[in-house]
Amino acid sequence: MYKQILLFTALLFSGVSINAQDASKEILLALKEKMEKVEKYTVDALIRVEVDFINIKDREAKISFTAPDQFDFKSEGFALLPKKGMQMDYIKMMDGGFTSIMVKDEKVRDVTTKLIKVIPDDSTGDIVLAEMWVDASTSIMHRMRTYSKDSGTYTINFFFADHPYDLPDRVEVSFEVKNNKLPVSITGDFESLGKKAEEGSSEGKVIVEYSNYVVTGK
Amino acid sequence: MADFRQNTKTLSSETYIELNNVSKRYKNFKAVDELSLKVFKGDIYGFLGPNGAGKSTSIRMMLSLIKPSGGSIKLFGKDLAHNRYQTLNRIGALIEKPDFYKYLTARENLEILGKIGNVTDLTSKIDETLELVGLRDRSESKVKTFSQGMKQRLGIAQSLLHDPDMIILDEPANGLDPQGQKEMRHLIQRINVERGLTILISSHILPEIEQLSNRMVIINKGKSVVEGNVQELLNEGEMKVSFFVDDVAKAIQAITTSGLASSLAESDDEKIILTIEQERIAEVNRFLVNNETAVSAIKPLRSLEEYFINITTA
Amino acid sequence: MKSLNTLIRIELFKIFKKGRTYIGFGAIFLIIIAIQAGIHFEGQNLFDFIMQQLDQNFQFEGNVINGYLITYLVLNTLWIHVPILVALVTGDLIAGEANSGTFRLLMTRPISRTKLLIAKFLAGWTYTVLLILFMILIGMGGGLLFFGKGDLMVFKDSINFFSASELPWRFFAAFAYGTLSMTVVAALAFMLSSFAENSIGPIIGTVAIIIGITIISTIGFSLMKPVNPWLFTTYLPGWQSFFEFELDKAKILRSVLVQVAYLVLFLGVTFYHFRKKDILS
Structure with missing residues (x-):
């Protein structure tokens, strides 16, 4: 129901034609097909976490991906990766069927992209709506925003260098984080007793830089 | 015993302890009031007075445990305040109860005191003094297992450890049974004769002093009442x-x-x-x-x- | 006149012949073992509970239940206990001798009161340092042995992650700072000890002063705010400064200076008082 209302609303305000949906679907399928060419890869990642209440130095991790959705990462120390935003996740989302709407052309970092709204058919998944900024000529997604039931809104910017499979060399994931404090009894931090915790939420950002891709493709 | 007293009757003119108008005042109470006395080399000097007369306070002043409020104290002819180390090195003392580190053995206690007192050849010295006071076979026992009499004797032993020229004994027979008191007297006499030690001994019992001492002072309420030769004082x-x-x-x-x-x-x-x-x-x-x-x-x-x-x- | 060295050795001999000295080591051992056992059995639950906050947005990788976390938890638990254990021995240093009557024995020997005090304090300080080293050995050594190395996650105002490679110096600094704090506690107990005739008073007194001031500072925070920066108790948990992501050097320097000032004050009062004190015990 929720999905339908969203779609309806999107249709109502975007003013795009029914034909546009077919075009958008084509673009997305082309993107999906291209992504699916990658069967397996390993890559070195440098992870930078920019969240108000988290202090962590940049971490190096080794990420490996095996199609269709096996995703693994290893690091020497402790490393945090955003829950959403690893681009392969969205192939999975499209697998269950989707409805898409071409909204408009929009420039993302000087690249003209098609902004497409995607609504997965399977309403049990976490993501209820995704917006994708895709360069139709190259089938490269430059930006994506997802709206989820449980994890709020994620905005992911993809940056590319020349790479045979058009895998990103830099991904920036922005999301909303709630500021909640742990009780003193756990932290043992009596120093902070007098201070007031900040309420509410703030934007968090994780930047992952990829290098040394080793890709096995089809 | 009469013989022994005659031995020490020949007094030396060398003064070992000299108190001149020594006083100790606490807020509104005079514990010691202008006390003067002289102990000569070779004396067994009786320091007699009832309980609370100021004996312990006086003795503590002689040993620099308490600072006098007035007067001067000379030990071996030297001012105590300025010659503390040299003078204390020549004195052994047993003050009031013979308290030791109860969790240590007799030997360990003596080792600590011997090391502080610059005793050379400490081990044999400890054996020798423990032998003298009859505690040699208990040297490895913890002091907490000792009877009052044994502690008293260990107290004497520690006062002799560093070969002093003079020992000051504060009520050494206190808390002992009659047999123990008698043994303590004999021990003190032996030390005086065999080691040629000058001894100042305090007591609140006249017969004890009479039996031991050649010279004495009687103090009451912090004041000296009379000082002199014991026999002469008693019989005059x-x-x-x-x-x-x-x-x-x-x-x-x-x-x-x-x-x-x-x-x-x-x-x-x-x-x-x-x-x-x-x-x-x-x-x-x-x-x-x-x-x-x-x-x-x-x-x-x-x-x-x-x-x-x-x-x-x- | 005896060398200081001999006096210190004598004082250490006395300290380590006393049963109470081992209470501290025993207590630390038991508490640390309890923490390690707790982490061994419940560590994952604790981790999951703490991670709830991050779980929403992140996936993680790496071992944060490790020897360094154990050490941090040990420090967090024991900075309340160790002052009591330090006072147990240092509060007894002077008053204990007065109580047992052994001061009379010592002070009639040719020995300088100042030297005796220095020896006593240094011996008490040595005990304090040994206690902390023991804590490091069992807490950190045992922790690293049984739980391995890894990054440390610390909850303060924020969640701080420290790489395993920077943790040795952070812990070293924290322990060094803790040693200074405990030296101040030892000096406080030592000072109270010089005024007392038995050791119960200084031990209870030290603990009461530390806990009392800490409680007043915490509860009456707004009222005490102007005073708190000048209280040594404010700086007892200051070792935590070394687990701030960015070291606040000015704050650390201030903590150190205030504590050193208290150390000088406590020892100054002790020496001034004891040098002219009549030994009546």
Whole structure:
């Protein structure tokens, strides 16, 4: 129901034609097909976490991906990766069927992209709506925003260098984080007793830089 | 015992302890009040006074545990305040209760004190002093297992450890049974004779001092009452002599008609008491017997003794 | 006159012949073992609970239940206990001798009161340092042995992650700072000890002063705010400064200076008082 209302609303305000949906679907399928060419890869990642209440130095991790959705990462120390935003996740989302709407052309970092709204058919998944900024000529997604039931809104910017499979060399994931404090009894931090915790939420950002891709493709 | 006292009667003129008008004031109480005394080399010096007379305070001042409020203290002819280390090195002391580290053995206690006191050849020295006080076989026992008498003897041992020239013993017989007191006296005498040590010994019991000391001072309420040779002090002047007689009335009559009338102090139904000099006791006895009065006992009470009993019981 | 060295050795000999000295080591051992056992059995639950906050947005990788976390938890638990254990021995240093009557024995020997005090304090300080080293050995050594190395996650105002490689110096600094704090506690107990005739007073007194001031500072925070920066108790948990992501050097320097000032004050009072004190015990 929720999905339908969203779609309806999107249709109502975007003013795009029914034909546009077919075009958008084509673009997305082309993107999906291209992504699916990658069967397996390993890559070195440098992870930078920019969240108000988290202090962590940049971490190096080794990420490996095996199609269709096996995703693994290893690091020497402790490393945090955003829950959403690893681009392969969205192939999975499209697998269950989707409805898409071409909204408009929009420039993302000087690249003209098609902004497409995607609504997965399977309403049990976490993501209820995704917006994708895709360069139709190259089938490269430059930006994506997802709206989820449980994890709020994620905005992911993809940056590319020349790479045979058009895998990103830099991904920036922005999301909303709630500021909640742990009780003193756990932290043992009596120093902070007098201070007031900040309420509410703030934007968090994780930047992952990829290098040394080793890709096995089809 | 008489022999032993005569030994020390030949006094040296070298002063080991000299107190000049030493006082110790606490807020509104004078513990020691202008006390002066002299202890000569070789003395067993009796420091006599009732409990609370200021003996311990005086001794603590002699050992620099307490700072005097006034007066001067000289040990071995040197001012104590400015020659603390040299003088204390020549003194051994046992003050009040012989307290030790109870969780350590007798030997460990002596080791600590010996190390502080610069004792050379410590192990054999400890053996020697423990032997002297009869604790050699208990040297490895913890002090908490010791009886009062053993602790007292260990106290003597620690005071001798560094071969001092003089020891100061504060009530060394305190808390001992009569047998223990006797042993302690013998020990003190042995030390004095064998080691040629000068000894200052405090007590609140006159007979103890009389048996041990050649010279003494009596203090009361922080003040010196009298100081000098023990025998001379005890025997000098008149004394009160009780004559136990069969017929008191007859005896009184005989006395009042004689030249002794003025010496009659008091009487009751079994005795008459005369204030006379020691030399005249035999003469009075003869006089009474000649006047057909049977004398069953004569008890002299020396005036100092009487005085001391009075201040002690007061 | 005896060398300081001999006096210190004598004082250490006395300290380590006393049963109470080992209470501290025993207590630390038991508490640390309890923490390690707790982490061994419940560590994952604790981790999951703490991670709830991050779980929403992140996936993680790496071992944060490790020897360094154990050490941090040990420090967090024991900075309350160790002052009591330090006072137990240092509060006894002077008063204990007065109580047992052994001061008379010592002080009639040719020995300088100042030297005796220095020896006593240094011996007490040595005990304090040994206690902390023991804590490091069992807490950190045992922790690293049984739980391995890894990054440390610390919750303060924020969640701080420290790489395993920077943790040795952070812990070293924290322990060094903790040693200074405990030296101040030792000096406080030592000072109280010089005024007392038995050791119960200084031990209870030290603990009461530390806990009392800490409680007043915390509860009456707004009222105490101007005073708190001048209280040594404010700086007892200051070792935590070394687990701030960015070291606040000015704050650390201030903590150190205030503590050193208290150390000088406590020892100054002790020496001034004891040098002219009449030994009446």
